[in-house]
Amino acid sequence: MSELAERAAALRKTETTGALGWRRPSYWPFIIPALVIVIGVIVFPWAFTIWMSLNEWKVGAPTTFVGLANYLRLPGDPRFVEAVWHTLLYTLLSVALPLIFGTFAACVFHARFPLRGFLRGLFIMPMMATPVAIALVWTMMFHPQLGVLNYLLSLIGVPPQLWIFHPATVIPSLVLVETWQWTPLVMLIVLGGLAAIPSEPYESAQIDGANGWQVFRFITFPLILPFLFIAAMVRTIDAVKSFDIIFAMTQGGPGTASETINLYLYSVAFAYYDIGYGSAIAVIFFVLIIVLAALLLYVRQRTQWTQLTREAPAEAVA
Amino acid sequence: MSARRLLDKIGLALAIFIIVSPAVLFFLWMASLSIKYEIDNSSYPPVFIPDRFAWKNYADVLASNRFSTYFLNSIIVTGTASLLALVAGVPAGYGIARTNATKAAIVILIARITPGLSYLIPLFLLFQWLGLLGTLWPQIIIHLVVTVPIVIWIMIGYFETTPLELEEAAVIDGATSWQVFRHVALPIARPGIAVAGILAVIFSWNNFVFGIVLAGRETRTLPVAVYNMISFDQLSWGPLAAAAIIVTLPVLILTVVAQRQIIVGLTAGSVKGG
Numbered sequence: 001m002s003e004l005a006e007r008a009a010a011l012r013k014t015e016t017t018g019a020l021g022w023r024r025p026s027y028w029p030f031i032i033p034a035l036v037i038v039i040g041v042i043v044f045p046w047a048f049t050i051w052m053s054l055n056e057w058k059v060g061a062p063t064t065f066v067g068l069a070n071y072l073r074l075p076g077d078p079r080f081v082e083a084v085w086h087t088l089l090y091t092l093l094s095v096a097l098p099l100i101f102g103t104f105a106a107c108v109f110h111a112r113f114p115l116r117g118f119l120r121g122l123f124i125m126p127m128m129a130t131p132v133a134i135a136l137v138w139t140m141m142f143h144p145q146l147g148v149l150n151y152l153l154s155l156i157g158v159p160p161q162l163w164i165f166h167p168a169t170v171i172p173s174l175v176l177v178e179t180w181q182w183t184p185l186v187m188l189i190v191l192g193g194l195a196a197i198p199s200e201p202y203e204s205a206q207i208d209g210a211n212g213w214q215v216f217r218f219i220t221f222p223l224i225l226p227f228l229f230i231a232a233m234v235r236t237i238d239a240v241k242s243f244d245i246i247f248a249m250t251q252g253g254p255g256t257a258s259e260t261i262n263l264y265l266y267s268v269a270f271a272y273y274d275i276g277y278g279s280a281i282a283v284i285f286f287v288l289i290i291v292l293a294a295l296l297l298y299v300r301q302r303t304q305w306t307q308l309t310r311e312a313p314a315e316a317v318a
Numbered sequence: 319m320s321a322r323r324l325l326d327k328i329g330l331a332l333a334i335f336i337i338v339s340p341a342v343l344f345f346l347w348m349a350s351l352s353i354k355y356e357i358d359n360s361s362y363p364p365v366f367i368p369d370r371f372a373w374k375n376y377a378d379v380l381a382s383n384r385f386s387t388y389f390l391n392s393i394i395v396t397g398t399a400s401l402l403a404l405v406a407g408v409p410a411g412y413g414i415a416r417t418n419a420t421k422a423a424i425v426i427l428i429a430r431i432t433p434g435l436s437y438l439i440p441l442f443l444l445f446q447w448l449g450l451l452g453t454l455w456p457q458i459i460i461h462l463v464v465t466v467p468i469v470i471w472i473m474i475g476y477f478e479t480t481p482l483e484l485e486e487a488a489v490i491d492g493a494t495s496w497q498v499f500r501h502v503a504l505p506i507a508r509p510g511i512a513v514a515g516i517l518a519v520i521f522s523w524n525n526f527v528f529g530i531v532l533a534g535r536e537t538r539t540l541p542v543a544v545y546n547m548i549s550f551d552q553l554s555w556g557p558l559a560a561a562a563i564i565v566t567l568p569v570l571i572l573t574v575v576a577q578r579q580i581i582v583g584l585t586a587g588s589v590k591g592g
Contacts (some may be wrong), residue, residue, distance in 0.1 A: 026495040027413040031422070034410030034470060037402075041437065041463050042429050048440035108333045119338055121577035126341050128573040128580065130524045132541040133562035136548060137348045140555055148347060148364050180340055185584065192585045241433035244526045248545055262433055269439050270531055282436040289431055 049279045057276035070280035079256060079264060080281065084288075087240060087260040090171055090178075091292070094239035095232055097179040102186025102231065107220070109187065110194040124184040131181070135248035138177050139164070142249075164250050167257035174258055177245055182238065186231045193227030194220070229300035236292050241285075261285050345570075351559035352376070359555040375560040385561070387536065388543040391454060392523060395539055398458045400518040403465035408511055411473020412499055423474060429467040434527045437463050442531060456532045457539065464525060465518040472517065472583055476510030477503065513583040516576050520569050540565045 053070055057063045074080050109120055126134070141147050142163035150160040163173040201219045210218070243262045246252065252259030252267070259267075265285060269278030350366055351359060352375055358368040379385055414422045437460060445456040480503065488498045504511075529542035538546070544561050573580060 027417045029496075030409035030413030030499065031419075033406040034466060037406055037462055037466050038425055038429075041441065041459060041466075042425065042432075044444075045437045045440040046428075046432075048443075049436060052440065104333075105337045108330065108337055111330055113330060113334065117577065118574075119334060120581070121574045123338050123341055124577065124580070125345065125570055125573055128520055128524075128569055129345075130526075130541055130544075130562075130566040130569060132524075132526045132545050133566040136544060136558060136562045137344070137351065139548070140351060140559070141347070146360055146362065146364075151362070151364050180344070184341075188581055188585050237431055243433070243435065244541075247530075248526070248548070262435060265433075265435050269435070270442075275439060275443070278439055282433070282439065286432060286436060289433070293431065 049282055052276055053279035053283050055276045057274075057279070059273035059275065063276070066276070070277050071284070073277060074280065074284060079259070080261075082256060083259050083261045083264040086171065086258060087262075087288075090175060090242065090258075090260055091236060091239040093172070093175040094178040094182070094242070095235045097175065098183040098186045098235055099228065099232060101179065101183045103190050103224070103228065105183060105187040106190035106194055106224075107216070109191055124188065126181045127184045131244035132248050134181065135177070135245050138245075139249050142173060164258075165254060167254055170250055170254065170258040174246055174249065177249070178239065178242060181245070182235065186235060189231040189234070190224055190227050193224040197223045226300065229296060233293055233296045233300075236296060237289055240289050240292060261288070348559055348563060351555055352563050353560075354556055356554060356556060372556050375556040376564070378557050379561045379564060385543065388538050388540050391457075391533075391537060392539040392541075394454055395457045395461055396519055396522040399461035399465045399522050400515060402458075403462060403469045403518050404511065404515055407466050407469030407514065408473050408504075408507070409499065411470045411514075412477050412503055412507075414470070415474045415477035423471070426467045426471050426474075429463065430471075434463065434525075438528065438531050445532070451532070452534050452537065454537050457528060457537065460528045460532065461522045461525060463528075464521050468518050468521060469514040472514040473507070473510060476507055476513075480506050509579070512576075513579045516572065516579055517583045520572060520580075523569055 054065060054067060055063045056066045056069070105123065109116065109123070141149050142165070144150060144160060144162050144165060147163070149163065153160060161169055164170045197220070201223075202215065205215050205219055241262050242260065243266070246258055246260060246263055247266070250258045252263040261281065262285070265278055265281045268274050268281060347366075350368075353371045353373065354365065354368045355370065355372045358365045358370075358372075413419070441456070441460055445451050445459075450456050484506070485498050485502050488502045489495075493501070524541065525539075526541040526545065529539045530545065533539060533542050544558075544565050547558055547561055
């Protein structure tokens, strides 16, 4: 199946370039306005950030070129090192949980039932709603004395928690909000994958008398695996740079217990106005995101070609 | 057999209920907080539907003259940034799709991956140097970081799926490439433009991080204004929740009304702003 799709894509590619190759220059005018904007607000800031990171650059003081000194400061900065660990923990949880719940939700929404579109609309509201507004209400719900969550816990006999107000529970509590907010995106991506699965393997599985779990494990799961990787990648990128929720709810607190790299970057650049050091953090932060994304892409490439195309369908159909 | 099917149906209904309820209950609780007086909001056990509705929470928020300024700011920033993104991004998506300039898409990907804060440091200095701080322009310009990549990304995908035959026929009839775009490609692409526009508006409207750095007292957008209410008004939950609802209601309505377009756009590009 994938071979066919590949060939079709290749065919289409040669067709397009063949028919349109000679007109290529005339398309530049279409791209130029956007190119100007992209250079102004994306390329220039990046170039300037790299330049600033090589300088001792503080607001109100003369700037001096210091080479890599700002970068060399990072490993010895306990707050930065701590922020890296917070970010990794936060990301790991905020990728894993939405993936699990999102896959489950996608399987449910794949079924046909009345009001499906409307319910799906309700389900995706958390990720579309304004994050600050959401954060505000979650903060009220997390309130140790008056919050509704502790009341709900008391109904099932669980003692009240301090949620975002205690260093030990602040990151899990924020992950709870992040999971609530972004499970719908995973659901949508996986739902797209489910829609692409042909019905034949299911029919033969039914004839062979497979139960629900077996069908999921040996047919659905291998076939949606590429989509799970896409979801994991998107989620990783977003979770690493999560800002609105954390900033609005805890500002990295209590103390620095929920300070991620992004939050620390904000403090360095806009509270201490240490522009040079902040820029260095921004660059390293970007590298970290690229590395995490590349890692997932690498795993995906390997899984897709070895397991997916050979074992899984054979196992499923046989 | 029919008992089994009934059981399946009940199981499905239960699963749907479990999945949808966290979202629904949250927003219902948000609404409940916004229509209660302080006495109900601070009672234990919590009251879900109060005896008296505090509509005055909404009236108070809407009546404060600052709030209308911030609302207007949000509309100007989101409106301008989305419109500019469509004007520049739709032709760009067309050009990139037709020239197969897939490398151009890498820039868009980088924009998607980069944390919003990274743009803020250099652009903040630039705006300061240009003397733009204190106006809405810095926010409009920096919101382009969010809106332009969304529009280009979605439009590339869309124009790649529209048929080339019509455009080729127009070229044979002697149309210039601009005429082909304007009269052939653009009308077909209308649904794609709607998707791109809706997502650009939502992510620009929701954006918070750019505002906290760039907005002054007079130039706050709604998310920043709500955030500032938290720090000053810790204890009065009713008006705070009312403000939160007013900020996010336009987006929620858009989500339910245009959920088909939003889902198409999100799954096509897996984009998110910021």
